Amino acid sequence: xxxxxxxxxxxxxxxxxxxxxxxxxxxxxxxxxxxxxxxxxxxxxxxxxxxxxxxxxxxxxxxxxxxxxxxxxxxxxxxxxxxxxxxxxxxxxxxxxxxxxxxxxxxxxxxxxxxxxxxxxxxxxxxxxxxxxxxxxxxxxxxxxxxxxxxxxxxxxxxxxxxxxxxxxxxxxxxxxxxxxxxxxxxxxxxxxxxxxxxxxxxxxxxxxxxxxxxxxxxxxxxxxxxxxxxxxxxxxxxxxxxxxxx
Amino acid sequence: xxxxxxxxxxxxxxxxxxxxxxxxxxxxxxxxxxxxxxxxxxxxxxxxxxxxxxxxxxxxxxxxxxxxxxxxxxxxxxxxxxxxxxxxxxxxxxxxxxxxxxxxxxxxxxxxxxxxxxxxxxxxxxxxxxxxxxxxxxxxxxxxxxxxxxxxxxxxxxxxxxxxxxxxxxxxxxxxxxxxxxxxxxxxxxxxxxxxxxxxxxxxxxxxxxxxxxxxxxxxxxxxxxxxxxxxxxxxxxxxxxxxxxxxxxxxxxx
Numbered sequence: 001x002x003x004x005x006x007x008x009x010x011x012x013x014x015x016x017x018x019x020x021x022x023x024x025x026x027x028x029x030x031x032x033x034x035x036x037x038x039x040x041x042x043x044x045x046x047x048x049x050x051x052x053x054x055x056x057x058x059x060x061x062x063x064x065x066x067x068x069x070x071x072x073x074x075x076x077x078x079x080x081x082x083x084x085x086x087x088x089x090x091x092x093x094x095x096x097x098x099x100x101x102x103x104x105x106x107x108x109x110x111x112x113x114x115x116x117x118x119x120x121x122x123x124x125x126x127x128x129x130x131x132x133x134x135x136x137x138x139x140x141x142x143x144x145x146x147x148x149x150x151x152x153x154x155x156x157x158x159x160x161x162x163x164x165x166x167x168x169x170x171x172x173x174x175x176x177x178x179x180x181x182x183x184x185x186x187x188x189x190x191x192x193x194x195x196x197x198x199x200x201x202x203x204x205x206x207x208x209x210x211x212x213x214x215x216x217x218x219x220x221x222x223x224x225x226x227x228x229x230x231x232x233x234x235x236x237x238x239x240x241x242x243x244x245x246x247x
Numbered sequence: 248x249x250x251x252x253x254x255x256x257x258x259x260x261x262x263x264x265x266x267x268x269x270x271x272x273x274x275x276x277x278x279x280x281x282x283x284x285x286x287x288x289x290x291x292x293x294x295x296x297x298x299x300x301x302x303x304x305x306x307x308x309x310x311x312x313x314x315x316x317x318x319x320x321x322x323x324x325x326x327x328x329x330x331x332x333x334x335x336x337x338x339x340x341x342x343x344x345x346x347x348x349x350x351x352x353x354x355x356x357x358x359x360x361x362x363x364x365x366x367x368x369x370x371x372x373x374x375x376x377x378x379x380x381x382x383x384x385x386x387x388x389x390x391x392x393x394x395x396x397x398x399x400x401x402x403x404x405x406x407x408x409x410x411x412x413x414x415x416x417x418x419x420x421x422x423x424x425x426x427x428x429x430x431x432x433x434x435x436x437x438x439x440x441x442x443x444x445x446x447x448x449x450x451x452x453x454x455x456x457x458x459x460x461x462x463x464x465x466x467x468x469x470x471x472x473x474x475x476x477x478x479x480x481x482x483x484x485x486x487x488x489x490x491x492x493x494x495x496x497x498x499x500x501x502x
Contacts, residue, residue, distance in 0.1 A: 014500045022413030071499075075343040078496040090343075099338045103269055112265060115258035116342045124257075 003199045004073070004168055005049040008082035011068050013042035041223050042068040045082070048218055048228045055200045057214035057231070059207065059238055061245075064220040066203050070170055073201070088167025091117050100153060102146035106137055109145050113160050127163050134189075135159040136182070155182055162189050169193060169200045187213070207242075211235050255348060262352040270356060281360045282367060285319045296432040304434055306463050309375045313458040314431030316368050317389075320361040321397060321451055322422055327353045328401025329408045329415060336409075336502040346498065347491055350401045358394060365390075372462060382461050388473070389457040395480045396450060402487025406494060409501045429455060450479040 016037035017029060029035040043065040050056055058066050071077040074090055099116070100109050110131055114124045132138055135155040140148060148156075161169070171190075190213060194200055204210055210217060210231065217234045219226040227234045271277035292311050293301075301307040331349040332339070339346050372379070407414050429451045435443050446452050453476050460466050 018410070019501060020412065023411040023417070024413055026411065076340065076496070076499065099341050101265060101269075104265060108261075108265065108268070112258075112261045115261040116338065116344060118254070119257070121257045121260075 002049045002085075003052050003054075003087045004201075005085040006073065006082070007047050007085075009043060009046045009069070009072060009079050009084060010041055010081040011043045011065075011072055011077060012039050012080040013068060014039050043072070043220075044223045044225075046218075046220070046225045047082075048216075048225075050199050050201075050216065052199055053194065053197050054216055055194050055202065055214045056216045056218060057210035058201065058203045058218045058220065059205075059210060059235070060220035060226075061242075063222065065223040066220055067172060069220070070172055070201065070203065074170055086168060089118060090168045090170065091161055091166035100145055100157070102144065104145055105142050106132075106145060106148070106156065107141045110156065110160055113157065117161060117166075131156075131159045131163055134163065134185075151179065151182075158186055162186070162193060166198060169198050171200065172203045207235050207239055251345075255345060258344060259348055259352065262348055263355050266352050266356050267359075278363075282363050285315055285364050286367065288319065289315050292432050300433050306375050306377060309372055309377055309463055310434075310459060311432055312368055312371055313462060314429065314455045316361075316364055317393065317454045317458060318426060318429060318431055318451060319364070320357060320393065321400075321454075322426075323360065324354060324357040324397035325400050325404055325418070325422070326415075327357060328397070329404040329418065331401065332405040332498065333408050333502065336499075340499045340502060346495065347402065350398065350405055354394070354398055354401060357397070361390075377462060378465070380465055382465060382467060385467060386458065386461055389454045389476070392476045392480055393454050396454075396483060399480060399483030399485075399487045402491055403483060406487070406490040406498075409494075409498050425449070425451060428452070431455065447475065450476070450483075453479070 014037055017035050018026075018037060021029070026035070046069065048056075058069065060066055068077065072079050073084055073086070075084075075086075099113070101112065104112065107128070110128060111121075111124055115121075119127075132141060135152070135158070137148075137152060137156060140152070145153070161171075187209075190200070190202075194213075202210070202214060214231050216229065217231045217238075218228045219234055219238055227237065271281075289308075289312055292315070293308060296311070297307060304310050328350050331353045332346060335346075335349045338344070339349075404414065404418065428446075428449055430446065435446055453472070457468055457472070457476075460468050
């Protein structure tokens with residue numbers, strides 16, 4: 001049975017003068033006909049489906065539409081065309097370290113993040129010590145968050161997100177956090193999650209990592225779906241494509 | 248609906264806790280300040296306006312306090328509510344959670360402040376020799392209405408603030424105008440009948456008037472007065488909810 005199904009998904013993205021302008025400037029620009037909005041398709045006609053236990057790697061160069069696609073899958077954005085069907089709860093980690101509050105302590109942030117990911121208080125009480133232990137932040141629990149290094153922040157974020165058992169886990173550039181030792185640990189944790197039957201989506205710029213972890217790959221280029229399917233073949237093609245671009 | 252409440256209860260509690268800690272910065276003084284600030288405004292008004300309006304108005308201190316109590320709650324709620332969505336942009340662009348929770352959390356915060364000030368208000372009533380009657384229970388009506396009204400205004404402002412950042416300056420000018428038009432420190436008896444009725448169009452004046460009627464005059468406002476308050480709430484809440492619904496997935500383009 002399909003846990004996640006994406007069908008003909010297209011998203012039209014807006015950008016332009018409307019950001020950060022005030023009412024005054026808006027009116028002036030409108031009057032002068034100097035108000036421009038660009039619309040472009042961040043994702044065009046993307047179709048794929050994942051079964052329980054699948055691990056999908058999404059690859060593509062910058063601006064390929066990876067993050068927008070993840071936002072549509074996690075429900076933050078609405079598809080302009082097409083649809084997304086999800087079974088079960090989603091735990092999405094987009095740009096890990098953001099969204100923490102710098103004035104709160106590590107413990108308070110952990111609870112807040114846990115709540116955002118949809119855990120219950122009971123669950124957090126039970127797993128909090130495990131989270132801190134995994135993130136190796138035992139000595140920092142009551143420190144304000146702003147005193148942490150960026151590596152520590154990412155470690156905490158990863159630990160919170162990975163200790164749940166979501167049906168669908170979305171990881172955006174997550175596994176590149178921390179030092180070598182922590183990266184090993186987090187990859188081992190990822191394998192554990194996959195084996196437990198969760199469906200995972202991983203966005204990574206490391207083709208090596210995708211090859212090692214994922215059983216399916218989706219290759220995007222400028223919003224279009226180039227290929228979807230078996231890992232090694234597509235990764236080979238993608239690496240050739242990258243090679244050509246450099247030349 | 249109930250399932251939704253259950254699902255987001257933990258998150259909401261954590262958001263309230265966060266706002267509370269950030270606001271008071273974990274100090275007792277922080278909390279005391281939030282009561283002290285409306286009291287200082289009251290003191291200033293008392294000193295300045297007693298000469299002009301105080302002589303003919305019975306219980307002028309309580310009269311002033313009614314106005315300040317309502318207005319400072321409204322001003323704080325709307326000012327803080329306006330920032331609530333934008334201030335959490337880093338969260339709602341990354342995680343899919345109901346966006347109104349940020350506003351509700353801020354409103355819990357300001358409601359607590361209001362509650363504290365209300366206690367001080369009753370203390371002042373005793374000092375001002377006000378007789379407490381059973382009718383004081385009716386004050387729950389304008390308070391509940393005001394909570395809803397503030398949420399409605401907060402929804403509208405927080406959505407607008409995402410689109411136009413200079414709304415906050417326009418709003419501060421508008422609240423100043425509103426303050427002068429809410430008869431906080433003057434009485435409207437001297438105006439003729441038509442102008443007096445125009446004051447009823449100002450929702451904030453309705454709340455202040457309700458408080459004064461119960462506390463100072465010990466009379467209950469008419470049924471029409473009650474209905475008028477409901478109409479105002481339906482208008483702002485309706486508009487606010489509509490904006491949130493319409494722009495729910497579009498806010499993120501603007502941040």
